[in-house]
Amino acid sequence: MKKVGVAILGMGVVGGGTYKILKEHRELYQKSYKVDLTVEVVLERDRSKALALGIEEDRIAANIQEICSNPDVDIVVEVMGGVEPAKTFVLDCLRAGKSVVTSNKELFCKYSHELEAVAKKNHCGLFYEASCVGGVPVIRSLLDNLQGNNILSMMGIINGTTNYILTKMAEEGAAYEDVLKEAQRLGYAEANPAADVEGYDATYKLSILSSLAFHTKIPYTKIYREGITNISVADIEYGKKFGYVLKLLAIGKNGENGIEVRVHPSFIKSSHPLASVGDSYNAVYITGDCVEDVMLYGRGAGALPTGSAIVGDIIYCATHTNYQYSTFKNTEEAAQSTKFVENFESAYYIRLNATDRTGVLAKVSSIFAKCKISVAQMLQERGPVGEDGATPVIFITHVTRENNIKKAVQLINESEEVAKVAAVIRVVS
């Protein structure tokens, strides 16, 4: 039987999950795939973490060189996260002829070209299914199932922490800060939650997924980003009255005018398949010119779901000799000629806190007309239920352009008849 040795860099949640899966399924893999997968060595600064998992003392490497020079190691799993030292370690391993399986979205999003060039030069595999949406098979689906399509759009709930927070806010009517604290207590959110709640994590993943979908390189810096820190329960509740559910969506579109990529809170119709993706579940909704609509749904994080994606890549790597899977279907040159749409089209939810109820409608209507915004629906709550005793007035616009909305918000805020624009949320269909 073919023997394949694995090294794991980082024995945190995902490293531990991967170790557990490999250990407990060893016989299944021997029987089903004719391959004997063993964890030969791990790298973890905090040795107690590795020891607690039952790893023998002499299988904890002192440094990356011990792994690079170990002839029994064929595949290195990098689950440390962050750019350094992960990047240096991955490059060292590739140069030593080891194939790499990584869950590191930040590293792969920022340095995929460099990593892939080194992997190619050294005839090594480089696999990253676990970098996006945990156990949900989205990367390989884009590469090996939907690759015959012109992908027209993708919309994803690709961050579990924010989806958990928004689900709880909607279900319990609890404030953002309170739900965040609860999520931190349960381990669903980090002590410093910025990467999740400010949308960075989703941006890294969207960069990888949209690069694959649109056959070019989409730098994460080109992605419009807006987090959920300013979302109020009031807006979630008003949205329900219009039949909307609030989600942090990662959106990619490939149209005539170029590519449009953005991560922001979005209202979607409660009948949309993404609307019922709750708690820490993730899903990606892809539309291709041949396949029409496809949705891939599941656990976007966690020791075993992410470990499932990593082990899937390990088995693929161990049983295939052709590593074309690991390369982006694009070049740096393609990226430079890619056009990006920034003044994108959307419908909008706009909540005003009106101090002068009789005057506001006339004034706002004239501003909307001036900015070429037409209103689809309006809701005016009776009585002073808003902040500062003001009356909330809510507009849902027809599809318009981002710059028109920006201009209108500015004009409304400058107007004396209207207290302020309290919320602007894009409505996605």
Added chain:
Amino acid sequence: MKKVGVAILGMGVVGGGTYKILKEHRELYQKSYKVDLTVEVVLERDRSKALALGIEEDRIAANIQEICSNPDVDIVVEVMGGVEPAKTFVLDCLRAGKSVVTSNKELFCKYSHELEAVAKKNHCGLFYEASCVGGVPVIRSLLDNLQGNNILSMMGIINGTTNYILTKMAEEGAAYEDVLKEAQRLGYAEANPAADVEGYDATYKLSILSSLAFHTKIPYTKIYREGITNISVADIEYGKKFGYVLKLLAIGKNGENGIEVRVHPSFIKSSHPLASVGDSYNAVYITGDCVEDVMLYGRGAGALPTGSAIVGDIIYCATHTNYQYSTFKNTEEAAQSTKFVENFESAYYIRLNATDRTGVLAKVSSIFAKCKISVAQMLQERGPVGEDGATPVIFITHVTRENNIKKAVQLINESEEVAKVAAVIRVVS
């Protein structure tokens, strides 16, 4: 650039879709995958079908030998359906060294071992993503993403025709026969609808999917099968009162006592992700011991969605030199030792038409007790709204065994106090 020639056997709906996709995306594939894919020749008895698609006269083969001996043909797409002559043609092509991409679930389900042995012997690829659930990437996900899991269960809506019929019955309160006629008029159902409505089509697909999931061969003859021809609108309506949606589910489970495979009408909670899969959409809900729950959703049929799966396989085949993808991870031997569970566990919906309302409860309760069935919920409609002036009485049972229900149904039907058991539908969670 690498040139890869394609032949298509059968220019029906899916053959036409595949031809269209390859023709219209040729430049995309050249640019993205560095491969020039051209349809060199087609085989179609009805030449007018091929000519109508714009295929030149001299590219319509007179027989399969012309394709087998054509040195420009590398990959053969078989989309004829049915066992013969498809099987002979596929074997001829494999023996001539051509790789085969097929959408033929019946052929693959019944003869996969024979086809795979010949493919392997001749170093050819054999790809079948399009055989199950159209454009939804379920086969490759099982093979290359979830393959590290012990798959515990799968539940699928894998037949578009029946899902369309059940959705319309639920939405419009229309009778089965009327909706079937409408579906036939729209081309969603065949003139002879038995393969779909009797559940055969779903059985073939479940055989393929569960074989992959459970690492053994599941013959379709081992699958319990019940179609939708006896479903009445009344039961769909009563089910709603309990919060259920009726679907034709294909279910596979791998438990301690063996493997359980079945296709039958099923009530599921309206909050289950599968419940909102409407019209001709399909979805497969998979639970693995690592990945937890994953759902793959999309178009299960149609020229372009199924063509998308076929072209995905063609590009994979044209750009990879390693065909391990195409083989089942099992052997004939494994299949012979596989244990199947027939007396499976489920909750049940049972509708009785009671002629003696006062007597029925006492009698039925004693029968249920005798058969070790405990009742979770009961609904008795006022007045004689059932057939023959009888009163419908509905029971939802706790989980019990199939044989207990069979026994209870027999005893109730033999009892003089109860007119008859009008419907028995499994409740799945």
